[in-house]
Amino acid sequence: MRTIFKIALGIIAAIGGFLDIGDLVFNTQAGALYxxxxxxxxxxxxxxxxxxxxxxxxxxxxxxxxVFDAIRMxxxxxxxxxxxxxxxxxxxxxxxxxLGGLAIILQLLFDGPFSLFVVIALLSVVVIVALLPFGGxxxxxxxxxxxxxxxxxxxxxxxxxxxxVAQGFVPSFSNSTLxxxxxxxxxxxxxxxxxxxxxxxxxxxxxWDEKSLKENRLNAVIGxxxxxxxxxxxxxxxxxxxxxxxxxxxxxxTVALPVQGAFGxxxxxxxxxxxxxxxxxxxxxxxxxxxxxxxQFLGWEWGRYRGPRKAPRxxxxxLVFLFLAMLIVLSGINPVEITEYSVVFSVVAxxxxxxxxxxxxxxxxxxxxxxxxxxxATLGWVYFGVIVILALAxxxxxxxxxxxxx
Amino acid sequence: xxSGRLGRRVAAAALAAVLLAISGCGDLxxxxxxRGVESLSALAAQGELVASGVARDATKSxxxxxxxxxxxxxxxxxxxxxxxxxxxxxxxxxRHAAVRIAGELAELFSQLQTFPGDERHGALVEKHMGEVKExxxxxxxxxxxxxx
Numbered sequence: 001m002r003t004i005f006k007i008a009l010g011i012i013a014a015i016g017g018f019l020d021i022g023d024l025v026f027n028t029q030a031g032a033l034y035x036x037x038x039x040x041x042x043x044x045x046x047x048x049x050x051x052x053x054x055x056x057x058x059x060x061x062x063x064x065x066x067v068f069d070a071i072r073m074x075x076x077x078x079x080x081x082x083x084x085x086x087x088x089x090x091x092x093x094x095x096x097x098x099l100g101g102l103a104i105i106l107q108l109l110f111d112g113p114f115s116l117f118v119v120i121a122l123l124s125v126v127v128i129v130a131l132l133p134f135g136g137x138x139x140x141x142x143x144x145x146x147x148x149x150x151x152x153x154x155x156x157x158x159x160x161x162x163x164x165v166a167q168g169f170v171p172s173f174s175n176s177t178l179x180x181x182x183x184x185x186x187x188x189x190x191x192x193x194x195x196x197x198x199x200x201x202x203x204x205x206x207x208w209d210e211k212s213l214k215e216n217r218l219n220a221v222i223g224x225x226x227x228x229x230x231x232x233x234x235x236x237x238x239x240x241x242x243x244x245x246x247x248x249x250x251x252x253x254t255v256a257l258p259v260q261g262a263f264g265x266x267x268x269x270x271x272x273x274x275x276x277x278x279x280x281x282x283x284x285x286x287x288x289x290x291x292x293x294x295x296q297f298l299g300w301e302w303g304r305y306r307g308p309r310k311a312p313r314x315x316x317x318x319l320v321f322l323f324l325a326m327l328i329v330l331s332g333i334n335p336v337e338i339t340e341y342s343v344v345f346s347v348v349a350x351x352x353x354x355x356x357x358x359x360x361x362x363x364x365x366x367x368x369x370x371x372x373x374x375x376x377a378t379l380g381w382v383y384f385g386v387i388v389i390l391a392l393a394x395x396x397x398x399x400x401x402x403x404x405x406x
Numbered sequence: 407x408x409s410g411r412l413g414r415r416v417a418a419a420a421l422a423a424v425l426l427a428i429s430g431c432g433d434l435x436x437x438x439x440x441r442g443v444e445s446l447s448a449l450a451a452q453g454e455l456v457a458s459g460v461a462r463d464a465t466k467s468x469x470x471x472x473x474x475x476x477x478x479x480x481x482x483x484x485x486x487x488x489x490x491x492x493x494x495x496x497x498x499x500x501r502h503a504a505v506r507i508a509g510e511l512a513e514l515f516s517q518l519q520t521f522p523g524d525e526r527h528g529a530l531v532e533k534h535m536g537e538v539k540e541x542x543x544x545x546x547x548x549x550x551x552x553x554x
Contacts, residue, residue, distance in 0.1 A: 264464035
């Protein structure tokens with residue numbers, strides 16, 4: 001009974017923790033521009049993150065090695081360093097985007113100077129991490145993120161043409177570079193590297209071992225799967241309301257407008273609170289991921305469970321990354337723009353993150369009987385192929401579409 | 407010596423081209439103007455939705471105020487961009503209409519920002535936003551040749 005309860009908690013945390021500012025921005029913009037046509041890309045990204053999260057969680061549980069340990073072991077110091085620099089750059093950009101998003105949502109709720117809310121957001125994150133244990137942090141933001149279910153309720157309330165919605169799940173391609181840019185964006189937003197860095201390190205923080213493999217599989221498949229439903233709901237509500245009106249959702253506040261239309265002030269508050277928890281959780285996840293990577297690569301003591309005294313360099317680097325992110329946001333760059341750049345640049349770093357997981361996960365001499373089976377291996381390699389293609393296309397598409405501006 | 411002078415000239419020409427591109431100078435083309443007016447139409451549509459929440463007392467005033475401020479800032483920015491650009495002769499009239507629309511939008515957002523909890527004002531702004539959107543769509547139709 002206790003195990004079932006634990007699994008349920010993990011799944012709930014995964015659902016609520018799936019969405020971040022990248023998903024909010026790209027999925028809403030995708031719906032506004034292409035109605036339901038990009039739903040297939042959301043599903044593709046969701047399956048991808050579930051496959052690689054399961055694999056990285058399994059590697060961590062069996063070998064007690066998180067992703068960056070694996071990267072250094074498989075790639076050696078030189079290539080590992082390239083991966084570290086690339087992922088740190090992307091992670092800091094992501095932390096900045098999430099922190100800026102957090103400040104925007106606080107501003108929408110309480111009104112006041114943006115820079116003040118940036119500082120409040122940063123201090124809140126530091127206090128929450130200082131006060132709560134690792135599992136508590138995960139659950140707080142995971143459960144809070146469930147408020148995003150109000151977007152599913154909005155989609156149902158809007159009563160779109162469900163046949164048209166279903167058609168969106170069938171992959172379609174277009175010659176338009178903007179369409180291709182959004183395929184990359186929606187896919188990459190689901191597969192941000194920090195998600196697996198955090199997931200695998202979190203597995204070690206929570207003391208997973210071989211007995212946790214069932215929990216890992218259910219968390220990855222059901223948790224991310226249901227999280228994918230929330231992401232699809234964002235596309236649907238935006239496609240239904242914004243597409244016919246020609247709205248271009250360039251602001252985070254616009255994401256909540258369809259819910260206000262359906263359920264008034266209560267709905268709006270639930271949507272903003274859900275977004276607050278999702279983006280807040282992602283701020284912590286991405287900042288932790290940056291410090292996990294650095295500490296694991298350099299062989300420092302790491303982990304929230306060790307505390308600042310036993311892992312001082314890990315804790316200090318976490319504070320430095322948060323501070324750097326705050327400086328980026330306070331420089332005046334729009335957090336939504338930072339989000340777009342962080343998502344697109346993350347695509348370029350994806351192969352460096354996912355290849356070592358795939359190689360180690362499939363190595364029987366390392367994983368024993370828990371090495372990738374036929375389904376995991378096939379899905380893993382197919383996705384790796386997709387990732388490489390998108391990594392090559394991402395920057396040219398970013399430039400050709402003027403950062404998605406058309 | 408001669409090739410050095412030529413090199414400097416090429417470099418100067420390249421620099422001028424880059425500066426021109428960065429500064430956004432040059433004639434405002436039909437396509438650029440069309441994109442600008444489409445952005446205004448999109449802003450008006452968002453404004454209509456925000457104002458509808460205010461009119462129905464179905465929003466939070468802080469949300470309405472911050473959204474109005476953000477969207478109003480975007481409308482002002484668009485107005486400045488359009489006003490600064492030198493239009494090509496065939497789109498001069500449409501450019502003038504676009505600047506006027508952007509100004510009206512900025513004014514409506516300013517009203518919404520000042521009265522985010524006033525339902526009567528909200529209803530008025532909602533109505534005007536709808537009218538401004540129609541005007542913007544009409545300009546787009548003229549620019550794309552879809553006007554009757």
